[in-house]
Amino acid sequence: MIVVMKAHSNNEEIQHVLKFLQNHGLSGHLSQGVERTVIGVLGQTGNAGLPSGIGGITPGLEDSLEGLPGVDNVLRVSKPYKLASREFHPENTTVEVPVACVADGSVTIGGKDVVMMAGPCTVETEKQLMTAAEAVRKAGAVILRGGAFKPSTSPYGFRGLGEKGLQLLAKARHEFGMAVITEVMTPSDVAMVCEYADILQIGTRNMQNYMLLDEIGRTNKPVVLKRGMSATIEEWLLAAEYVLSQGNKNVILCERGIRTFEKATRNTMDISAIPVAKTLSHLPIISDPSQGTGHRHLVGPMTLASIAAGTDALLIEVHPNPDEALKDGAQSLTIQQFNELMPQAQAVAHAIGRDFITR
Incomplete structure (x- = not known):
């Protein structure tokens, strides 16, 4: 359920609605757009114990909310995920990353331009990482991507x-001025990884590690949430809801292929x-x-297809010598292949009215 405030509602009226929800054992998440302010209602509101927007609403709650000063109307959210839905937040969210x-001094993910994230799948040695980063x-x-x-x-x-x-x-960040994205795997590691990383990555195997999602949600770090290898889009967005519901609004979704019956590729992009x-x-x-594909000869075509489909950034593995990589060498581009891919990617971005942030 969401409460839509009137166009000229003031802060006192908004706070009154939030206090009303708190008094009823609910919480309100504020989303202030250019044209309107909406408050997402979270909590158990029905006799069946179902979250708001899914099941029965406590009798009289909607009418009471609509009668409060500054409230325009109250709407039920049709999706099980609320904070991640366009019904609650119709305008695009952007995530700022210091670079x-x-x-x-920063890049915007989710804006007009496309961002390239690249580097080795796994940090192996200082020489390997520095060569790839440069x-x-x-x-x-x-x-710079790299797994610790x-x-x-x-x-x-x-x-x-x-x-x-x-x-x-x-x-490498200090040497080349790049931001760093790396994976965090357990709730106990979140604080340590936050000391080094600019973006936290949640891998496909941890998409439904709810304790990890909660812990990352308590930080304010940008987080890339990879789709689970067998997850539906709804399950993926519900995983994002876990992070958002803890207060971290800097969530970035990542499509990385799913597991199907097809064997020609490692995953189906x-x-x-x-x-x-x-x-x-x-x-x-x-x-x-x-x-997404598991094969380096498919990385280029899928990169170009992703840009055409509207991706806001790319996450690509690049290794100085993929044939000797300790992990996932078959899907890692050589440095030369990456150099050849970038102009092609920029050309596709230009064709759809976008550009790459490179300087």
């Missing part, structure tokens, strides 16, 4: 350097999820064609 290497920065990437903690299907796979890897990422998510949600969405 020293660009003129403005190369992708020269080609136009402004955010890596989940592996096999317990014998390389699982990352841990805090040492985070320290190397921080060193769901390009249609990009415009679908943009229709259902106000959150920015990015694309990971490396994880």
Whole structure:
């Protein structure tokens, strides 16, 4: 359920509505747009114990809310996710990330321009990371990806350097002025990773790790939420709801392919999820064609397709020597391939009226 305030409602009237909700055991999340202010009502409001917007509303609650000063009308939210939905937040959300290497000192994800995030899947050595970081920065990437903690299907796979890897990422950020995105896997690691990273990444295996989502929601760090490998779009948006409901509004969705019956690719890259998510949600969405396909010869075509479909950023794996990578070398571009891809990506962006933030 959402409470739509009148166009000229004042702060006193808004606070009165929030206090009214609190007195009824509910909470209100404020969204102030250019044309209107809406308050999302969260909590148990029906006799069946269903969240607001899904099940029965306590008798008289809607009428009482509509009678409060400054309230225009009360609407039921048709989606099980509220804070992530366009019904609650009709205007696009943008996420600001501090980036020293660009003129403005930050980049906007979800705005007019496209952002390139690139780097190795996993931080292996200082030389490997620095070589990759320097190369992708020269080609136009402004955010450095790299895993310090890596989940592996096999317990014998390389699982990352841990805090040492985070320290190397921080060193690369200082050296090249790029922001850093890296994965956090457990609630107990969130505080430590926040010390080093500019963007927290939630991997596909942790999309429904609700304790981790809650903990990240208590931070104010931008977070990239990857779609679960077998998740529907609704389940994905409900995972985003966990982060949003804890107060962190800096959520970025990431399409990274889903598991289907098809064996020709590691995952099936769901390009249609990009415009679908943009229709259902106000959150920015990015694309990971490396994880999405599992094959480096498919990364380029899926990058271009993602831009055409409306992605706000790309997350691409680049390794100085992919054939010797400790993890996911088959889906990592060489430095030369990345250099060749960037002009093509810029051309597609220009064709649809967008550009890449590179300087």
